[in-house]
Amino acid sequence: MLEPISSVTESHKSGRVLTLGIVAIVLILLIAAGLLFANLPDANAFNARVETIFVENDNLTSNAEIKLLEILAQSGTAFSDTLTSYRVVIFVLMLFATALLVASLVFLLTILGLNRRMSEIEKQGIQISSLLISRAENTVYLNNMEFKLTGAAIETLCVLAEARLDDDVLSGAEIEGVVSGRNAVDCDEAAGATRIKRLRDTLGNQMMSELLVKNIARKGYMLSVPRDVIKMV
Known part of the structure; x- marks a missing residue:
């Protein structure tokens, strides 16, 4: 109030x-x-x-x-x-x-x-009431705003969303491992960081993307949205 x-x-x-x-x-x-x-x-x-x-x-x-x-x-x-x-x-x-x-x-x-x-x-942070990810359409709906993403960007976002549902923070290597299907120890941290950067670039609005995808020092990346607003189809 x-x-x-x-x-x-x-x-x-x-x-x-x-x-x-x-x-x-x-x-x-x-x-x-x-x-x-x-x-x-x-x-x-x-x-x-x-x-x-x-x-x-x-x-x-x-x-x-x-x-x-x-x-x-x-x-x-x-x-x-x-x-x-x-x-x-x-x-x-x-x-x-x-x-x-x-x-x-x-x-x-x-x-x-x-x-x-x-x-x-x-x-x-961004007050998000709904986050709907459509893999089939490579589209994300953020507070009823539609964003067209590339296939790689949508996969990265899905990985972050699934991790957020489990309250997990993923490192760059872990993100690259989940997306590529390899073991995280065999993946490079920079590869995951590059995927995050491309995701932010695809979202376009720098301030929004920086706040949506948070970088936690010495831990990794996570979505700064409530778990109950995330939906994936």
């Missing part, structure tokens, strides 16, 4: 951390955006200055002087339009930065959760 409670607690903690992280990111970016926009020059500052020049120099009557003032007014308008576009670009970039930081936080918490889950699986 403690495990579900712990899982729910961790889920609540992760959700709270995610919420606080998103709020912190949004607040930081809002403050940064506010400071940035506050320190940008006024878009109409240039136009206001040109207007002041017009007012203070109403004695400018020649065509060249009037033309110069018109150019200054047009430059002020262009500056205002450019600064407005810069504000839009900055706003869009801030939105992208917010989205990227939130996504990064979500991915980070997801990776941490997966790593924690992987650690729990490595500690507890």
Whole structure:
């Protein structure tokens, strides 16, 4: 009963951390955006200055002087339009930065959760409810997941399953002896280890195969599954 409670607690903690992280990111970016926009020059500052020049120099009557003032007014308008576009670009970039930081936080918490889950699986082993081995079809059904194996791999798995039913741990030489039909003393330990490696490679998922077929130091190999879930047809 403690495990579900712990899982729910961790889920609540992760959700709270995610919420606080998103709020912190949004607040930081809002403050940064506010400071940035506050320190940008006024878009109409240039136009206001040109207007002041017009007012203070109403004695400018020649065509060249009037033309110069018109150019200054047009430059002020262009500056205002450019600064407005810069504000839009900055706003869009801030939105992208917010989205990227939130996504990064979500991915980070997801990776941490997966790593924690992987650690729990490595500690507890695979929870197997059924292991059905079909020699005729060279197939093993593990928790209703189907795995096609080679003939040699299925024989190795059958030997391990039979040994597990008897609570035996087999060395590499003993595995090779049972599969090949020879005496274990005449078999090489490396040959049995090679069969185990090929079985794991055939299963494909390295983590699952490493946990399913356990290597007990200085003793040998065994299946880490309950005896009552093993069936062979």
